[in-house]
Amino acid sequence: MKSLIKIITVVLLVSFFVSLLASPAAFAKNDNAKESLVAVGDSIPFGYNLGQTNQNPAKASYPYLIGKLSDLRVRNLGVPGWQSDQLLTAVETSQKYRQAVNHSDYVAVTIGSNDLLEILRAAAAESGGDQILFQQLLQQKLNDSDVFSNIEETVREIRSLTDSPIVLYNVYNPFQLSDPFHHVADAFLPQVNAAFTGLAFSYDDVYLGDAYGAFGSDQATYVLPGDIHPTEAGQAKLAEIGLEAFGLY
Template sequence: MLDQRVMWRNKVKLFAILSLVFIMLAPSFAFAEENDHSVKDWNYVALGDSLAFGIQSDNTAGLGYADFVADDLENVYRLASFTKEFAVPGLTSEGLLTQLQNDTETQAAVSNGDLITLSVGANDLLEVLRNNPENLQNPEFVKDKLEGVKDNYIGIMGAIHTLNPEAKVVVMGYYNPFYAYPAEQQTVFVQLMKSLNQIIEKIANQSGSSYVPTFDAIAENYSEYLPNPENVHPGQEGYRRIAEEFWQTIKPILPISSERIAGMDRYETAVKVSAHGWESAETVIIAVGDNFPDALAGAPLAYKLDAPILLTGSTLPSTVKEEIHRLNAKKAVILGEEGAVTPYVADQLKGMGLKTERIGGKDRFETAAYIAAVLDGDPAKAVVANGLNFPDALSMASHAAEKGYPILLTRPNELPEVTETVLSDFHSSIVVGGSSVVSDGVLDQLPEAVRYSGKNRYETSSEVATTLNPADKAFIATGADFADALTGSVLAAKTKSTFLLVPPTKVDDSISDAADMLGVRHFTLLGGTGAIDESVSEELLEQVK
């Protein structure tokens, strides 16, 4: 797009032009169907004008929609490389066609690309508007101009498909850049832009490519997305909004990937999780590995401290010691009283040169309350879960951690006094689990409580993920035990992933439905095949679209 808006000088004969514009919308050609091409990581090439380049609303260079699309790919671990060096501010459709036909570097990049996005065509009209606006009063000129754009687009798509028949090509439609002008001045250009978009969409579809509309998306909030009425370019939020539209188109065609983080046992799996997510850590969280109560509320604290959760038995496993050394940790926060994590373990940690702090009460409810006190801050909500079983609290753990919500525990039919005391500082709360695990009577005692639940632990996990914690990638842990979900929940929060519980040997329908609804593109399974069978991974990859 051109860098500056121009003032309209003449009123255009709208109806005469439009009657000819719509004659143009019948490009007819055929390319071969795209092959089903799955790659582990994608090389992403952004072609086109100043929107791909990233010109801002103040005419400086910055992040464009392509940069945010690249971020989306990197977020799901699918970006091999990204370039927008071939995007040129002011580029017309003829300019891009020439670039593809003659520039060997552009040709090489396209040939190597797995994903190619392009935005081009608006400058063909804006160029006229800047230099010879009176030509827009000539229906024959408008017809020829749009015919030229159509022919160039056919050539562009043909060149891309010739260079790389297997590339995924995603083409952008344009928005109304003149929203702040009087209606009679912007109407003609809006109609021309819509006609241009129809041409682009039709050619994209006929070439086996994808089309991304942005007209309505930007119209949702012109003042936020196009903050400078004197400039056609979006601000950062506008580029983010355009990228969201691109991502909704790209995500379904992006093959799904998975990985597994696992050790020989839960202690080693916790170490593997730590190694996966932390190059170093000032602090580590130490929790007992064979019982859940004291550790259940630990994820928000671990997230706040940017600390992995490591597990121990009555003595500190050698693999845990090695991981603490690798992390170069200086402090260990122990969850639970001495009946949970023994004094001997605390002495071992001190012997390694770590300062130790123990957070523990006389029972699980008090320990959770003490953890909430250490969290401090001013969280908007508190999470309340059944303290006599682990699944529901762990379904909420990664979301609570990322939001900074403390996890408080209750009995099914009785709210412990210490929990009630902590909740007196909150104006709202989240209850996780159905009325059989947290009764309606308990719920009525909570501040403005909202319940998230299903008929079993897996449906509850699904409800939490889809309603509160949507994401493009998901951590998967067994719902039959607590350890892997506990240690993995912090890494899930750290990587902005959702969290789902599964049975050990199959995928509950509610979980596959949730993953499908969210459009998850990457799964991280926690624990070995004894915790989650390999068939679970295969089933997820097959069922999620």
């Protein structure tokens, strides 16, 4: 009787292991085993105006393109309209953001454009067409803004949550060549982006995504007409510089 039980036990064990080996899921790569990219920021990583409804992040946005090209899971936490203070609050207080960052393998940060657009429009409205006054107001509002301190605090908070490499994207010129604001933006964005460069170099494993240099003056290709958001080609360019900055090429 004992021999029969032993034989049955061995048969059952063998059958169990054979069934595991035969299962297609036994050695298939689980999606949860992939490394992950977490993208935080505004409408740019969200891929605004590339989807049909803007209810969810667009699959053509740069975080998903990076994920597709590097076989990464992607958590896209971009929120259209967000300014730097809103992202800072999220990474400091939101469990969703903090847990996502904490479990990340790569983090992409794109923020600041909405702050700067607000400054630009306010200076234009207050100057009443006086170009000298406009430039003075623009510089004053930029100096008084918390945008750079907010972004620095955001990077610091992210770094406290993870030692994953971070790519910090700077600000591209969103205005077409025919728009008078194009030349205004080109005049003050180098100063703005120098702050992004200095911030990136202040931390270990924080790298600059040079959107400004990548887009250059080719807004016709990279920026949606009548809009300020990247085209699919613009998102692909952002993915390209992100991949390079992360060293994923």
